[in-house]
Structures are given as C-alpha cells and as structure tokens.
Amino acid sequence: MTIALDTPGLWRRMACWVYEGILLFGVVFLAGYLFGTLSQTRYALDNRHALQAFLFVVLGIYFVWFWAHGQTLAMKTWNIRVVGRDGKKITQLRALGRYVLSWVWFLPPLLAVSPFHLSGGEIVVICLGWFAVWAILSRFHPQRQFWHDAWAGTRLVTSAPLSR
Template sequence: MPASAPEAPAPALPRPLIGWRLLALFYDLWPALALWMLASLCFTLGYTIAGHHDPHENIAPLSVLQWALWATCWLLAGLYAVISWRRGGQTLGMRPWRLRVVGADGRPPSWQALCARYAVGTLSLLAAGLGFWWAWIDRDRLAWHDRASGTRMVRNPKP
C-alpha cells in the first residue's frame, strides 16, 4: 500500500470586515424587533386582562413590569442569536454576507461560549459600539465579544 502524502492544511477563512458585521447586525435587528413586538403584546395584554390599566394607556415608566419586559426582550434576542449560532453558525442577518461564528479552533463553539459572546456583545453595544469598533485596530480583527468568548467570525467563500 503506497504511503499517502500529508494533506496540506486548509487555508484559513478570511476575517470579515467591520462593515459586514454591522450590516449583519442591522439585518438581525428585524427578526429581533418582531420578537420584541410579540413580547410587548403579551405583556400589554396580560397587564390589561389583569385589570391594571386601560389598554390605551402606557405601562408606567420604571415599573417592575417594564424592567421585566426589557429583560424578556433581551433574553428573546439572545435565544434567537445563540440558537442560530449553535445550529448553523449563522443568524438570518449573517447569511447574505456569508458570515459564520466558529470556535477559535474552527469547530462549533459551546453553548457557554455563545452565551458569553451574546452578553459581551450586548455590553459592547451599550458602550456605543466600542467593542465592535475595536475590531478595526485589533491585529486579528477581533471584537470584544470574539476575544471574551473564544469565538471567531469568518467569511465563507463564494459557492
């Protein structure tokens, strides 16, 4: 049996530019917004059915219910992102730009890494997007959430 020559390592997939990341984030805003609207509807209907206020009035600002709604919306967006990343490495917004989330070793990331990615990504956005802009000056083009979670975003080649 002839000895086979060692296979050449596959070329590393290129790191996506910050513009593609931001476009994917903008695309993902729309499914998240739909989930937030459903959550808001459920909260408003539940509050109205319980007889706490007229349906034409807004929920009182800074109430416990409003904080619960914010937390629910954050969790729904997180579920959408983490489940999408875990199942195929992509959210709906990442598909047109051929972006994919992988572990630092190139394998699918763990649930814990993806949850950390979402949490640090949220903090990054709350800091006026500083964690995303960081990818411009990072030598590996990694954002804060990439570094913190041990994940990478790569751009798939054209089919």
C-alpha cells in the same frame, strides 16, 4: 469540510449588524405583545423592568440558539458564520457567553448617560458614537475581530453560500 477562517470586512459585519436589528424588530414586537397579553399590562410603563428582563431572555434564546447552529438569519444573508477559535461550531454555553459579552455594544453608553437627563436625540448620538468607536477598535485585534468575540473565544468568519 474545511471552513475558511477569513474575517469578513468591517463594513460587511456592520451591515449584518444593522440588518440583524431590523429582523429583531419583529422578534421584539412579538415578544412584547406576548408579554403584554400574558401579564395584562395596560400602560406602557407598567411592568417596564419585567418586560426588559423578558426581552433580554428572549433575545438570549434567539442568539444562543442560532449561534450554536452557526448563523443567525442576518448572518446567512451576509455569508458570515460564528465559530470557535479552532474554526468549529460553538457550544450553547460559549454562545451564551458571547451573548452576555456582546452587550458591551450597548451597556457602556447607556450607563454613561443614565445619571443625566438627556433628550432622546442626545442619547442616540452618544450611542452611535460608542458603536463607531467599538467597531473601529476591532482594527486593533490581530484577526480584526470584535473584542467581545475575542473574550468569548469566538470569531466571525466568511462562509461560503449554501448551494441550492
């Protein structure tokens, strides 16, 4: 079986990214509920850093497992697959590297705003601006891949829908 190595368009990849965020709401909700129950956390700000670390690990498990199998649920919907540079499935270690590197979507704007006491709206605008810049930077990659994919040795490709 040969996998076509056509890169999905930017709008399709971003639509998949937004849909992934919607699906992750349920994952984060259940993980947060589990953490709060097991740690007997009574107030939202208690154990905040432990909860963030726990969610980082839970999201890592979600993404590494699905990427090592080729697609997340959102990627299946949008017919996108993550593969190595050679077009083959990626290992769990490479998926873990992709997960860590994918935080470049979030960490730079959050670190940039952290010393300032900005309102939630201002933080959202700065983050959305960075997301747009980071997405547009994929236009400068030879295969139009996101740069964290290039650094991780992975790429997003169009995948044919599975026959029923």
